[in-house]
Amino acid sequence: MSKPDLVSLWEAHCRYEFETRDVDATMATMVDTPYVNHIPTMAGGVGHDQLKRFYKYHFIGKNPPDVTMVPVSRTVGEASLVDEFVFRFTHTSAVDWMIPGIAPTGRVVEVPMVAIVRFHGDKLVHEHIYWDQASVLVQIGVLDPAGLPVAGAETARKVMDKSLPSNELLGDAWLGSEGKAI
Numbered sequence: 001m002s003k004p005d006l007v008s009l010w011e012a013h014c015r016y017e018f019e020t021r022d023v024d025a026t027m028a029t030m031v032d033t034p035y036v037n038h039i040p041t042m043a044g045g046v047g048h049d050q051l052k053r054f055y056k057y058h059f060i061g062k063n064p065p066d067v068t069m070v071p072v073s074r075t076v077g078e079a080s081l082v083d084e085f086v087f088r089f090t091h092t093s094a095v096d097w098m099i100p101g102i103a104p105t106g107r108v109v110e111v112p113m114v115a116i117v118r119f120h121g122d123k124l125v126h127e128h129i130y131w132d133q134a135s136v137l138v139q140i141g142v143l144d145p146a147g148l149p150v151a152g153a154e155t156a157r158k159v160m161d162k163s164l165p166s167n168e169l170l171g172d173a174w175l176g177s178e179g180k181a182i
Contacts, residue, residue, distance in 0.1 A: 004122040006081045021061045031123045040133035043097040058096040064089045083115045086156045105140045110156035
């Protein structure tokens with residue numbers, strides 16, 4: 001039995017989610033009892049019916065039309081894949097799975113994300129999707145970063161460009177270590 005091409009399987013799944021926006025094609029890439037968990041909002045579904053309901057009414061087709069995913073890194077194992085990417089969109093429609101209950105703000109969002117995907121043969125078993133929710137809320141203007149150790153789109157820019165400054169949120173603590181023995 002040949003080993004499945006996990007990268008092709010994952011890329012087809014994402015194409016059905018974000019390009020063709022085809023719920024049935026997306027579900028066909030998954031095992032009979034899949035699950036998806038968007039960790040920061042606990043959105044997704046467990047089992048075929050709950051996940052299909054989530055995909056149909058709260059995810060696929062509900063994302064803004066300008067969604068892009070910019071690859072950063074990918075690690076592929078025997079039965080799993082980990083993707084790091086920057087997720088970009090303009091908040092022109094309700095994005096239930098990421099910012100539930102928040103009306104469109106028209107603001108651009110850029111957030112680093114990580115997807116951990118498990119496979120059984122040539123089907124997806126589960127997806128765990130991680131991102132920094134505070135960064136998203138800062139970018140859409142519902143969380144004031146003043147006095148908080150949070151950032152907005154800078155987090156995505158830092159993932160894409162390691163030369164950008166580090167430790168700015170450490171403030172005085174970082175400044176206080178200047179010149180100390182290392």
